[in-house]
Amino acid sequence: MKNIKRVGYLIVVGLAVLLIIAATGGNDLPMILSFGVGTILALIGIALAIRETKTDKPMFYSYGKNWFGGYLNNSAFILGIAVGFFATKVIYGITALGIIAVLYAIIIVALKNKRSEAM
Template sequence: MISYRYKEALQTIYRTFKHRVIHIRSSKEVIAMKIIKKVGYLIVVGLAVLLIIAAMGGNDLPMILSFGVGTILALIGIALAIWETKTDKPMFYSYGKNWFGGYLNNSAFILGIAVGFFATKVVYGITALGIIATLYAIIIVALKNKSSEAI
């Protein structure tokens, strides 16, 4: 079921005050902006991980082990993305006072970390980032469309 707050957000008109003119955004535009933010966060985390790996001199794990860990993390991230989309979680839904930055964890963060494990070579990492970001966007869009049709 979709939460009351989400239904209310879809039914209200979002207004942005810019140059004394009210710009009205439809609920589809708001959903599209949320999807772009989530995929953008995945790309930022993935690129940051790739830069850290490149600065450290590359991934020293054996290729089979590295790809295995990356695959497991990617599957966990995809399962978490499906759960987040079905339960309509906001982008940063986990929060704790003493987590030392742990509230930034979500499916996009886990998928971004998975990219680092696929990066046994830079080309593999960039390819994995593109594939994972595309798959993540497809999952979110497909589930959002399915849930919006149910309304």
């Protein structure tokens, strides 16, 4: 169930980012720059997902009292933001969201299974 919530959060954040981009007229960054930033954010998000899964972090572990709840950040959030940088066209954004969500699900399930086998 925890994995479904994480993937669901990624999809919600990704869709929200895509809706904001569509409502504001699209992504105006040059494609190469936008894809570069998206790739860097996606790699950071994947590395963070691996760390979160290996250390068994709760979903919103980075919630800070001094942030007044303004930042509910985790790997799913970072990957959702990365989707926005891939959205130089709507179809690219939707495709990126699907691919990133599937990769994220595979990573967290595979690492959870590996971790439970080691115990």
